[in-house]
Amino acid sequence: xxxxxxxxxxxxxxxxxxxxxxxxxxxxxxxxxxxxxxxxxxxxxxxxxxxxxxxxxxxxxxxxxxxxxxxxxxxxxxxxxxxxxxxxxxxxxxxxxxxxxxxxxxxxxxxxxxxxxxxxxxxxxxxxxxxxxxxxxxxxxxxxxxxxxxxxxxxxxxxxxxxxxxxxxxxxxxxxxxxxxxxxxxxxxxxxxxxxxxxxxxxxxxxxxxxxxxxxxxxxxxxxxxxxxxxxxxxxxxxxxxxxxxxxxxxxxxxxxxxxxxxxxxxxxxxxxxxxxxxxxxxxxxxxxxxxxxxxxxxxxxxxxxxxxxxxxxxxxxxxxxxxxxxxxxxxxxxxxxxxxxxxxxxxxxxxxxxxxxxxxxxxxxxxxxxxxxxxxxxxxxxxxxxxxxxxxxxxxxxxxxxxxxxxxxxxxxxxxxxxxxxxxxxxxxxxxxxxxxxxxxxxxxxxxxxxxxxxxxxxxxxxxx
Amino acid sequence: xxxxxxxxxxxxxxxxxxxxxxxxxxxxxxxxxxxxxxxxxxxxxxxxxxxxxxxxxxxxxxxxxxxxxxxxxxxxxxxxxxxxxxxxxxxxxxxxxxxxxxxxxxxxxxxxxxxxxxxxxxxxxxxxxxxxxxxxxxxxxxxxxxxxxxxxxxxxxxxxxxxxx
Numbered sequence: 001x002x003x004x005x006x007x008x009x010x011x012x013x014x015x016x017x018x019x020x021x022x023x024x025x026x027x028x029x030x031x032x033x034x035x036x037x038x039x040x041x042x043x044x045x046x047x048x049x050x051x052x053x054x055x056x057x058x059x060x061x062x063x064x065x066x067x068x069x070x071x072x073x074x075x076x077x078x079x080x081x082x083x084x085x086x087x088x089x090x091x092x093x094x095x096x097x098x099x100x101x102x103x104x105x106x107x108x109x110x111x112x113x114x115x116x117x118x119x120x121x122x123x124x125x126x127x128x129x130x131x132x133x134x135x136x137x138x139x140x141x142x143x144x145x146x147x148x149x150x151x152x153x154x155x156x157x158x159x160x161x162x163x164x165x166x167x168x169x170x171x172x173x174x175x176x177x178x179x180x181x182x183x184x185x186x187x188x189x190x191x192x193x194x195x196x197x198x199x200x201x202x203x204x205x206x207x208x209x210x211x212x213x214x215x216x217x218x219x220x221x222x223x224x225x226x227x228x229x230x231x232x233x234x235x236x237x238x239x240x241x242x243x244x245x246x247x248x249x250x251x252x253x254x255x256x257x258x259x260x261x262x263x264x265x266x267x268x269x270x271x272x273x274x275x276x277x278x279x280x281x282x283x284x285x286x287x288x289x290x291x292x293x294x295x296x297x298x299x300x301x302x303x304x305x306x307x308x309x310x311x312x313x314x315x316x317x318x319x320x321x322x323x324x325x326x327x328x329x330x331x332x333x334x335x336x337x338x339x340x341x342x343x344x345x346x347x348x349x350x351x352x353x354x355x356x357x358x359x360x361x362x363x364x365x366x367x368x369x370x371x372x373x374x375x376x377x378x379x380x381x382x383x384x385x386x387x388x389x390x391x392x393x394x395x396x397x398x399x400x401x402x403x404x405x406x407x408x409x410x411x412x413x414x415x416x417x418x419x420x421x422x423x424x425x426x427x428x429x430x431x432x433x434x435x436x437x438x439x440x441x442x443x444x445x446x447x448x449x450x451x452x453x454x455x456x457x458x459x460x461x462x463x464x465x466x
Numbered sequence: 467x468x469x470x471x472x473x474x475x476x477x478x479x480x481x482x483x484x485x486x487x488x489x490x491x492x493x494x495x496x497x498x499x500x501x502x503x504x505x506x507x508x509x510x511x512x513x514x515x516x517x518x519x520x521x522x523x524x525x526x527x528x529x530x531x532x533x534x535x536x537x538x539x540x541x542x543x544x545x546x547x548x549x550x551x552x553x554x555x556x557x558x559x560x561x562x563x564x565x566x567x568x569x570x571x572x573x574x575x576x577x578x579x580x581x582x583x584x585x586x587x588x589x590x591x592x593x594x595x596x597x598x599x600x601x602x603x604x605x606x607x608x609x610x611x612x613x614x615x616x617x618x619x620x621x622x623x624x625x626x627x628x629x630x631x
Contacts, residue, residue: 049487057480064473076470087481094488099561103498114491115564212536213524 001042003159003245004197006453012039017252020178029150029173032253039155040118047117051153057087058127059148062134062141069137077135084131088124095120100320119158121317125284126152130166132288139167147173156249160242162260162280165287169255176254186251188442193244195445198452200411201237204230207404216379220390223397224383225363230404232366233411236264239278264362265415268354269346270334273362281317285310300340307332318369323377327368334361492563498606499627503540506607507557509626511544514611514619518553519544531556531572538565552580552591555619556610566603573601573610580612 001008016035023031040047061084068077093101095116130151133139142148151173157164211227219227243260250257260280267273274282286295293306308329315328338346346354367384371377382388413419426434499506511519522543524535535541540559546552556573560566577599584591599612600620609623 046487046491050484053480053484053487057477057484060473060477060480064470064477067469067473084477091484114488115562 001039003242003249004194004449004453006450009194009450009453013249017183020253028253029144029147032154033146033150036150036153036155036158040153040158043118044115046114050117051119051123052149054088054091054123054127055145055149055152058084058130058152059141059145062130062148063143065131065135066141069135081131081135085128088128088131092120092124097316097320119160122161122163123152123158125163126166129163129284129288130170133166133170139170142170142173154250154255156253156255157246157257160239160246162243162246162257163284164257164280165284168258172255176256178252178254182254183252186248186253188248189251190245190248191442191445191449193241193246193248194449196237196241196244198241198449200414201234201241202452203407204234204237204411207400207407208234210400214396216376216383217388218390218394219380219383220392220394220397221384221386222393223390223400224367224380226397226400226404226408228363228367228380228384229408231370232363233408233415235366235369236261236415237411263415263417265359265412266355266417267358267362268351269358270331270338270361273358274331274335281314285314289313304336304340307335311335321372322374323368323371326374326377327365330365330368334365499604501605501627501629503542503557503559503607505629506623506626507542510557510609510611510619510623511555513615513622514544514555515553515614516544518547518551519555519613520547530554531576533558533568533572550588550591552584552588552594552612553614554610554612556608557623558608559606560603560608561606566608569608569610570601570603573608576610577601577612 001012003009012035016032019031019035020028037048040051061080064080065077065084068074068080130139130141134141142151151166151169208227208230211223211230214223214227216224240261247257247259258279260278262276262279264273264276267276290306290310293309294302295306296303298306311328311332312325313328314331315324315326318324318327364381364384367380368374368377371380379388386392427438522530522545524541526545527533527535527541527543530543530545533541538558538560540557542557544553544555546554554576558569560569577595581592581595584595594612594614598614598616599610600616601608601610602620602623603609604624605627607623607627609620611619613619
């Protein structure tokens with residue numbers, strides 16, 4: 001079931017809210033769990049069993065770790081933590097990377113691996129965060145197994161994030177409130193996310209799909225850059241839209257999840273970009289890999305090693321392909337250059353120049369990301385820099401600039417804080433006109449999103465493939 | 467101590483059950499052919515009756531089979547020149563058993579759909595659909611053909627898979 005599908009938006013979601021509101025408070029977590037299980041079963045019912053077994057494993061592992069910590073049996077606790085992390089990682093490696101690893105060592109075997117359970121990358125990371133947080137004593141384990149199962153499988157965040165850390169959700173599972181304000185705010189965020197995904201990302205996607213079918217060897221420089229721009233913005237609106245929907249759903253049920261995107265295209269450095277793009281993933285790697293390895297409070301060589309491990313894993317997390325590995329390492333190199341080589345020079349450069357440069361560098365990175373092989377990525381990048389292809393501009397480039405230029409411009413403006421700042425200012429005015437206009441705006445947003453929803457045949461969330 | 471042992475038992479039981487479940491869901495080992503998909507396609511196409519066949523775009527594949535070619539490593543279709551013919555040749559290289567099942571379901575639905583169209587009036591078409599259609603999966607490739615020379619084409623497909631790239 002997709003969060004942006006007709007069934008979810010018009011039946012599952014409103015029914016969930018109504019049932020949640022009507023049911024006594026002590027049963028609300030159980031209701032959310034039941035709804036989450038129904039949500040999972042709509043995809044592949046076999047996922048219920050695997051997610052269930054993962055939940056059982058992590059539930060007992062967390063309890064055991066907590067018990068060992070209180071008994072001060074540190075060595076055994078670390079061993080249990082290590083095996084817990086290893087089992088979760090093994091599940092992820094098996095489903096996502098087994099065939100890739102086998103083919104890279106020359107073994108073209110297919111184990112007939114079944115499809116990965118929905119949200120595998122997200123719920124295993126959430127589970128690992130639980131084991132680590134309990135081990136450190138930052139949180140106690142959820143004793144009620146149904147509450148723990150809700151943490152793992154909550155439908156709002158299961159399929160494509162955000163990656164919610166245990167310490168951020170555990171207390172809210174035990175204690176939260178659904179208020180009129182949270183429902184209104186959550187609903188608005190959900191609708192904004194829906195619009196971003198269906199209307200803007202969907203429209204950008206139609207243009208990008210046209211680029212995908214073109215022969216790269218005959219592409220002009222302008223066409224190559226246009227394709228990369230369409231993809232960059234399409235991915236942003238798709239993923240940030242989905243994150244908004246997930247956070248909005250959580251807010252309606254009283255959960256407060258942190259934002260996952262913070263206008264990444266206004267970043268003035270790569271460091272800044274990674275504080276604004278897929279924030280939950282970056283925070284997870286920072287808290288559970290980078291800092292335990294020593295972070296930046298180590299020797300220079302060790303710092304470089306720590307960053308290398310994080311960026312290798314960040315690339316791999318996105319998929320089993322060398323393009324993702326290279327994309328991760330591309331960002332590593334940029335970050336290292338920024339922190340260790342050009343630090344003083346960059347301080348002297350005006351922010352606007354740094355912002356444009358950062359934007360262009362991330363767009364270049366996305367070409368590696370969307371290519372299906374390194375050779376395709378290389379060919380595409382060569383076209384972007386005027387090597388080979390059909391020169392600077394061709395008829396295709398002119399056509400897509402003319403037909404998609406306005407959409408690109410609007411999408412780029414929308415990716416800045418401008419519109420949300422205007423929206424916030426308008427909302428602060430307490431008048432009937434503002435209230436009515438706001439209601440009309442969101443009604444229109446839902447109407448137009450519905451039209452896009454119905455017109456697309458299949459539009460699975462892009463990041464769901466990760 | 468007893469609690470720790472109980473937790474250990476529970477969690478490793480969950481792991482054991484998960485392993486059994488995954489093995490049960492999987493289809494066992496098979497080798498994936500390293501043959502060049504384009505060469506496999508050419509081999510199968512050459513041995514088919516190509517009189518009525520034309521190459522299909524990705525949009526046509528989506529329309530006829532409801533699958534997205536971009537999700538597969540290799541996906542190619544030849545389909546009939548006119549709506550009154552039913553000749554088709556589909557070759558897809560898939561990554562896992564779920565994709566294989568998806569392709570099988572799509573091909574079966576396509577075959578049944580064509581049978582529904584030509585039932586009661588298309589004698590020649592129904593003969594091809596009932597007696598000259600083959601759907602098979604082997605070594606990571608799915609092959610579907612409706613053609614007078616379906617047997618020869620399928621044999622060429624299998625032979626081509628055995629050739630190393």
